Amino acid sequence: MTDFFKGIAPVQYEGPDSTNPMAFHHYNPDEVIMGKRMEDHLRFAVAYWHSFAWEGGDPFGGQTFERPWHPQDQMAKARVKADAAFEMFDILGQPYFCWHDADIRPEGTDFAESLKNFEEIIAYFEEKMSTRKVKLLWGTANMFSHRRWMSGASTNPDPEVFAYSAATVKTCMDATMKLGGENYVLWGGREGYETLLNTDMGRELDHMGRFLNMVVEYKHKIGFKGQILVEPKPQEPSKHQYDYDAATCYGFLQKYGLENEVKLNLEQGHAILAGHSFEHEIATATALGVLGSIDMNRNDYQSGWDTDQFPNNVPEVALAYYHILKDGGFTQGGTNFDAKLRRQSLDADDLIAAHIGGMDICARGLKAAAAMLEDGGLETALSERYAGWDTAEGKALLNTDLDTIFDKVNAGGIAPAPKSGRQEMLENYVNRFV
Ligand code: XLS
Numbered sequence: 001m002t003d004f005f006k007g008i009a010p011v012q013y014e015g016p017d018s019t020n021p022m023a024f025h026h027y028n029p030d031e032v033i034m035g036k037r038m039e040d041h042l043r044f045a046v047a048y049w050h051s052f053a054w055e056g057g058d059p060f061g062g063q064t065f066e067r068p069w070h071p072q073d074q075m076a077k078a079r080v081k082a083d084a085a086f087e088m089f090d091i092l093g094q095p096y097f098c099w100h101d102a103d104i105r106p107e108g109t110d111f112a113e114s115l116k117n118f119e120e121i122i123a124y125f126e127e128k129m130s131t132r133k134v135k136l137l138w139g140t141a142n143m144f145s146h147r148r149w150m151s152g153a154s155t156n157p158d159p160e161v162f163a164y165s166a167a168t169v170k171t172c173m174d175a176t177m178k179l180g181g182e183n184y185v186l187w188g189g190r191e192g193y194e195t196l197l198n199t200d201m202g203r204e205l206d207h208m209g210r211f212l213n214m215v216v217e218y219k220h221k222i223g224f225k226g227q228i229l230v231e232p233k234p235q236e237p238s239k240h241q242y243d244y245d246a247a248t249c250y251g252f253l254q255k256y257g258l259e260n261e262v263k264l265n266l267e268q269g270h271a272i273l274a275g276h277s278f279e280h281e282i283a284t285a286t287a288l289g290v291l292g293s294i295d296m297n298r299n300d301y302q303s304g305w306d307t308d309q310f311p312n313n314v315p316e317v318a319l320a321y322y323h324i325l326k327d328g329g330f331t332q333g334g335t336n337f338d339a340k341l342r343r344q345s346l347d348a349d350d351l352i353a354a355h356i357g358g359m360d361i362c363a364r365g366l367k368a369a370a371a372m373l374e375d376g377g378l379e380t381a382l383s384e385r386y387a388g389w390d391t392a393e394g395k396a397l398l399n400t401d402l403d404t405i406f407d408k409v410n411a412g413g414i415a416p417a418p419k420s421g422r423q424e425m426l427e428n429y430v431n432r433f434v
């Protein structure tokens, strides 16, 4: 036991009229929405890196947080950190959590020592999970912080780094499987470049494609039933990252024959950095059949950086869940809070309140999305807009050729009449629900 969260009781649902800042006002796990419990729709996960490993630094200043598990370079402290993490899971009652290897264990002096540390903590997690309901949404490898990864992991010009990366991912997949993880994520932290002057892009992409194929081969070899997910991001820390956005990732997966094996973990902040909206990224992934899971957060719209704040915009979140629900909802994926406190938010109750807020915002978004779908206004408008394609003539058009179409148009049989796109009407419609 730590006393970091001492005096903070498990968070309960008290409804929208409650003024208790340490209660849920909208997240009611058992409430049934479109035939499914809210908890089973949202599948919330706490991110170990932001909540427990990050020390409050930014590019201009170091650590602001002082936690009982600091400094993080000792095994005993890694256990204290795990104790605190599971205490927070008990307080929040969220069903899942996620980690990178580097979040949970201190780095060893060599690969073998890092692995020993990692396996000891995984065993410690296993013990804690055996008496609790909390599960692992996904595991991943941090192959971007240590200096060995400065020129990339699978895309590194040095084959020894490729080898170190492959061995690292193997151990993280093993641990994810051991803990019953439902997904395995690969975010290409430094899989990109700082300058094309020193970069053989074609070669790096081929190496990354081969690496991901090895991951998929290993998944089948060990019988891991979880989804393999890649996480698009356009830049930061690299100037340019190869997994730029959902569409770019899909092209990459197709080129390397992986489009039926690998899905996407989409993040709000990364969508914004790529110049998209979150719902654009989700709609792209659902159109291509590769939506896997989401990292829920929010970027500051002025700073232009991956600020990883907790979400606080209901209309935005509602449109994200609208596309997720329309796609049938999460199966193995979920809503991971890849979000961190502001560096001045020093206290334990700030950390709890941040998650309460994020969960409540998502609950409101989900309810609004479900209400829109149940009302069906957007679907009716869509089917009316595309109705021409459901007629016999519309269907036949796609199965003919330019000459035949030309003859028909030229003979005067076609005279398109522009129709309103009704954007404001539809925006007003959405506004009724959010
Ligand atoms: C960083 C990424 C990272 C991944 C996991 O921007 O979002 O947190 O989700 O490696």
Ligand code: NI
Pocket: 267, 269, 270, 306, 308, 338
């Ligand atoms: Ni991110």
Ligand code: NI
Pocket: 187, 231, 267, 295, 338
């Ligand atoms: Ni992320």
